[in-house]
Amino acid sequence: HRGEALDAQHPGIPMLVKRAVESVDFHIRRPLLRNVVLSGGGCRFPGFRDRLHMELANIFPVEFDVNVEVAPFVTVTEVEEQ
Numbered sequence: 001h002r003g004e005a006l007d008a009q010h011p012g013i014p015m016l017v018k019r020a021v022e023s024v025d026f027h028i029r030r031p032l033l034r035n036v037v038l039s040g041g042g043c044r045f046p047g048f049r050d051r052l053h054m055e056l057a058n059i060f061p062v063e064f065d066v067n068v069e070v071a072p073f074v075t076v077t078e079v080e081e082q
Helices: 002-009 015-022 026-033 047-061 076-081
Strands: 034-040 067-071
Touching: 015 026, 015 047, 015 067, 047 067
Parallel strands: 034 067
Antiparallel strands: none
């Protein structure tokens, strides 16, 4: 099936998060998954945060207590004023 081949070559965001989390020591994984922060315009699509949270919660054991938040939007003007 063509879609499966594309998925194998281009993993989605949940699988990329999984790879990143699994690349660090085991004792660091829980704090990482409790503090997943999304930034950028694409993460503001309706349902994006909820879907990523659901998919990560299905990938990792419940005791990892996955939490996904969207970073506050900061404009260029706000950054220049700091």
